[in-house]
Amino acid sequence: MRRIMLLLPLVVASCNLNADASSTDVLASADSTLDLDMASPDVAPGTDVGLDAVDPGTDVGPDAVAPGTDVGPDAVDPRAIPADQAFLPEPLVGKKWVMTFNDEFDGTTLDLTKWTRYGGTMDSPQPRRDGYWVHEAVTLDGMGHAAITTFEKDGKYYDGGFGTDGKFNQAFGYWEARVLLQKDEGHWFGWWLMPFGSSQQVPGGTDGAEIDIAETPYGKVAPSQIQSAVHWDMGEADDAKSRGVNLGTLPPPADQTAFHSLAVWWRSDMYIFYLDGVETWRTTVGGVCQVPEYAILTDEISNSTWVMTDAIENAKLPDRTLIDYVRVFALEDK
Numbered sequence: 001m002r003r004i005m006l007l008l009p010l011v012v013a014s015c016n017l018n019a020d021a022s023s024t025d026v027l028a029s030a031d032s033t034l035d036l037d038m039a040s041p042d043v044a045p046g047t048d049v050g051l052d053a054v055d056p057g058t059d060v061g062p063d064a065v066a067p068g069t070d071v072g073p074d075a076v077d078p079r080a081i082p083a084d085q086a087f088l089p090e091p092l093v094g095k096k097w098v099m100t101f102n103d104e105f106d107g108t109t110l111d112l113t114k115w116t117r118y119g120g121t122m123d124s125p126q127p128r129r130d131g132y133w134v135h136e137a138v139t140l141d142g143m144g145h146a147a148i149t150t151f152e153k154d155g156k157y158y159d160g161g162f163g164t165d166g167k168f169n170q171a172f173g174y175w176e177a178r179v180l181l182q183k184d185e186g187h188w189f190g191w192w193l194m195p196f197g198s199s200q201q202v203p204g205g206t207d208g209a210e211i212d213i214a215e216t217p218y219g220k221v222a223p224s225q226i227q228s229a230v231h232w233d234m235g236e237a238d239d240a241k242s243r244g245v246n247l248g249t250l251p252p253p254a255d256q257t258a259f260h261s262l263a264v265w266w267r268s269d270m271y272i273f274y275l276d277g278v279e280t281w282r283t284t285v286g287g288v289c290q291v292p293e294y295a296i297l298t299d300e301i302s303n304s305t306w307v308m309t310d311a312i313e314n315a316k317l318p319d320r321t322l323i324d325y326v327r328v329f330a331l332e333d334k
Helices: none
Strands: 002-016 025-038 097-105 127-130 131-133 138-140 145-153 157-160 161-163 175-180 186-197 209-215 226-231 243-248 261-264 271-275 278-283 293-301 319-333
Touching: 097 186, 138 175, 145 293, 157 293, 161 261, 175 186, 186 261, 209 261, 226 261, 226 271, 226 278, 243 278, 293 319
Parallel strands: 131 157
Antiparallel strands: 002 025, 097 319, 127 131, 138 145, 145 157, 145 319, 161 293, 175 261, 175 319, 186 209, 186 293, 209 226, 226 243, 261 271, 271 278
16 A cells, blocks of 8 residues: 545535526535545455555444444345345345335436436536536436536536436435446546535534445546545535545456446445445444435546546547436335
């Protein structure tokens, strides 16, 4: 492991991202210099790569437990999972999974009853990191996928994002997106959860945390890696705290041909992260969030705020991420 200084993008409240629905305050990014233990590009899945990083296998939270460990009176029910729910974890004893939100992205137009697009338009683009967020970057491909496209025009770089703020929020549950990731460097896909507003009034993440289910910072420092992270105490950059792990290494970006399931089971007592149905990290770091949050899917252009990706000028554009579906579940009594 080598020690480096990075500018890690943290999220703080609250900045209007120029939604195309009603004006909605969502959380935009600020940069905070963090001293990270940065793993080599071939770091093993589960290795901590965030603030105060620890060696693989080290307890990463006050109540952290090993994958597969019985965690108390609500230990998982060993019943089989139906074939059409292959990536749902087994529910707690006495509970069942109920779908509370989903979009299969059928049709040709993003459903604005479910989603808010971020950014401006090509006529009035919204600056975002080293590029611009525009509505035109978020489309449906007509084959059952949402697409976030990164492209260049007249020497400027554009991408975008969309989220459920103002449309859907939930505390706890299983949050999954099935995604075909981008193929080139200079930008990264993010699938994350955020609390509404700047409600954080107490130390720790119980009253609001940024839950990064998956980010894909392709570049020379982190080729083909998927990472997860939790950020908390985000109201003041000097107090912001983070911890993240590498979920695993995929084929080289240019060889990406498969969709991947990226998910978190946000429980009241821990977060459990999954890649393609396999548990990758469980933690209580920061104190588990207890307030509702909304879902966000974005592309980000920057190598000045996160050195784990390379310059967008080196990318072969246009490049895009495809989202097959987003599904959210909650536990209910049988």
